Amino acid sequence: MGGGMSSLILDMREADPKFKYRVKAIPGAEKLTVCFQCGACTPDCPVAKRTDIFRPRRIVRLALLGFKKRLFSGNLLWLCLGCFSCMEMCPQGVKPTELIEALREIGAEEGILPPSIKDMMKALLSTGRIHRITKAREKARAKMGLPALEEPSMEELETIFASSGLAELVGGREVK
Amino acid sequence: MQVGLFLGCLVPSRFMAYELSMRKVLELLGVEVIDLGTACCGSPYIFSVDRKAGLALAAWNLSLAEEAGVKTLVTPCSGCNEVLNRAVEELKDLDRRDAVNAILSKVGRQYKGEVAVKHIVRFLYEDVGLDKIRAMVKRPLKGLKVAVHYGCHLLRPSEVIKFENPHDPRSMDELVEAAGAVSVPYENKLECCGFPAMPIDEELAYSIGMDKIRAMLAAGANAVVTACPSCFLHFENTQILARRKGEEMPALPVLHITQLLGLAMGLGPDEVGLRENRVGTEGLLQLLGA
Numbered sequence: 001m002g003g004g005m006s007s008l009i010l011d012m013r014e015a016d017p018k019f020k021y022r023v024k025a026i027p028g029a030e031k032l033t034v035c036f037q038c039g040a041c042t043p044d045c046p047v048a049k050r051t052d053i054f055r056p057r058r059i060v061r062l063a064l065l066g067f068k069k070r071l072f073s074g075n076l077l078w079l080c081l082g083c084f085s086c087m088e089m090c091p092q093g094v095k096p097t098e099l100i101e102a103l104r105e106i107g108a109e110e111g112i113l114p115p116s117i118k119d120m121m122k123a124l125l126s127t128g129r130i131h132r133i134t135k136a137r138e139k140a141r142a143k144m145g146l147p148a149l150e151e152p153s154m155e156e157l158e159t160i161f162a163s164s165g166l167a168e169l170v171g172g173r174e175v176k
Numbered sequence: 177m178q179v180g181l182f183l184g185c186l187v188p189s190r191f192m193a194y195e196l197s198m199r200k201v202l203e204l205l206g207v208e209v210i211d212l213g214t215a216c217c218g219s220p221y222i223f224s225v226d227r228k229a230g231l232a233l234a235a236w237n238l239s240l241a242e243e244a245g246v247k248t249l250v251t252p253c254s255g256c257n258e259v260l261n262r263a264v265e266e267l268k269d270l271d272r273r274d275a276v277n278a279i280l281s282k283v284g285r286q287y288k289g290e291v292a293v294k295h296i297v298r299f300l301y302e303d304v305g306l307d308k309i310r311a312m313v314k315r316p317l318k319g320l321k322v323a324v325h326y327g328c329h330l331l332r333p334s335e336v337i338k339f340e341n342p343h344d345p346r347s348m349d350e351l352v353e354a355a356g357a358v359s360v361p362y363e364n365k366l367e368c369c370g371f372p373a374m375p376i377d378e379e380l381a382y383s384i385g386m387d388k389i390r391a392m393l394a395a396g397a398n399a400v401v402t403a404c405p406s407c408f409l410h411f412e413n414t415q416i417l418a419r420r421k422g423e424e425m426p427a428l429p430v431l432h433i434t435q436l437l438g439l440a441m442g443l444g445p446d447e448v449g450l451r452e453n454r455v456g457t458e459g460l461l462q463l464l465g466a
Contacts (some may be wrong), residue, residue: 027227027266032362046368046384078376081384081441082220083368084332088342097333104224116375117221124222128215129185144192144449146199149183152215160236163227163279 010067019066026105028098035060035094041086047079054079056086056096063103072112077104094108121170125161128152178208179299180246180291182237182260184253185216186405193449194405197434198252198296200448204312204441205304209250211290212240217259220329220372234263235276235287243285248292250299252434254382254404255442257295258329258337264293295330297403297433298339301347309354314358314442317464322426322436323392323400324348326358328368342366348433352401355440362395364388369402371410385414389428399460401428401436412455427456439464 012082023029041056042048048055053076071077074153077100107113120130133141133149142148161167179202185449187195187274202209214237238260241249251257267273267289277286294302300309326345334342343366349359370384389411392400402408411430418425438448451458 001375008227028223037184040352044367046370047373047380050380050383075376079373079380081328081368081372082224083328083372085366085368087330087333088337095333098223100225101227105227108225113225114376117225120219120221120375121225124216124218129189130216130219131185131189133185133189137192144196146192147211148194149188150213151212152213152281156236156285156383157233159282160232160279161229163282164226164232166226166229168216 010065010070012065014067014069016066016068019068020064021101022106023063026102028095029090029102031094032060032099034092035064036092036173037061038091038159040089040091041094041096044085044089046081046083046085052081056080056100059100059103060094060096063099066073072107072110073101075114077107078117113170118170121166124165127171128154128157177206177303178210178246180210180212180241180244180249181408182212182214182241182249182251182256183246184251184256186255187252188407191405191408191432191452192454193435194252194408194432197432197443197448200443201300201434201438201441203302204438204443205308207304210244210246212244214240216248217253217256218257220255222259223262230259230376231263231266231272232276234260235267235273235280236283236285237295238263238291239285239287241291242288246291248294248299248303250294250296252296252403252405252432254295254327254329257293258333260293260387262290262336263346265290281441285454295339295403297330297347297351300351300437306436308349309351309437313355313440315440315464317436317440318356319463321343321360321396321398322352322357322431323362323395323397324352324365325369325388325400325402325407325411326366327404330403331366332421335444348401348403351437355437357436357440360392360395360397362397363391368409369410370414371406374410378386381410381463382414384415386418386423389414389418390425393425393428397428398463399431399436401431401433403433412453415455427459429453429456429460431460
């Protein structure tokens, strides 16, 4: 059987009817349960146009029914570009993009995060920047006549980050 | 007029030409800028990892601007624009603001909700105005056909950004036309560049980027203009990769919006950092007679 077709068949024994309440508790995902599956979110989705597996409408449905294993399989949730096209189309104000962010957050809590995203967050935790201004870049900036930039206070940022669980979620700070 | 600058981290570390041209254009327009010791915004990805950390970081960044007396914080990066505006919007809720301020108080700071965050395009369009920009144009970019790429986070989500109609934006087209160039219509103009898929699925990111570039070329564009370092990076990298794959197609130079405006205002190629651009700028310079 083709993988594409089989992925459409859902075994209700895998469903967790309580999952939607956990999702709804996250700001941005509150309106999950008002989705009536019209599909207005999907035609403009750049990823849905180009892949067989990713459809905003289907993600919302899987979240509603509580198919956690499906949602967190592979990189499905991380295929979303965060372009917000779906959010502009939804007549119910479901905010599929923010719902997907909420689902990713739940995944992160359960230890599911793509390594590339972890690395970005580790760089942020250790330097205050995802892309750092290296010595070579400082020189290049000066050569172009750009001012030296004040670096953010890591002392303050460490306190700010310590109040969240970010370091634990991404497995610690980057080793310098 | 005085504004604070929020450069983010991709612009000052890798797209200095965008920063340089923005500073020069603002200077020509008589806008004074204040640099701040801000950090990264966390990128839009932070809301997918730890939303609360994202809000606290944004509030910390914004509190630095407030402390410096900044009323308008201008950013050249659409990602920063979305993250900071989302925080501004969410922190209008006083319970959330109190929770964030409890964290900020540990470092002696407070977020008051008194600073507006504007993307550079929006600032130029709304605060400076097209008339003032037109009056500064010394070298209209006659003959230049531009594919305008709005990208996502200059406009969307519109309920957070509250700028233009996300289905029919005009700002960048009108800025390009104020510079004397023509904005050409093309298919799927408002679609994402594809860059955010890069860390997850490079092929997908490439195919979205290529579809856009092909549509721009088919519409007869000589250049694409962007307002976001990620879109800029992706349109250049996609073309470089396409050439490596043996795709035969003309080079489509990618310009930061402030490079285009700067050139029209009479700045030289080096003053807008044009040598940093990696795709086909020789042809562009010839076309502009610069």
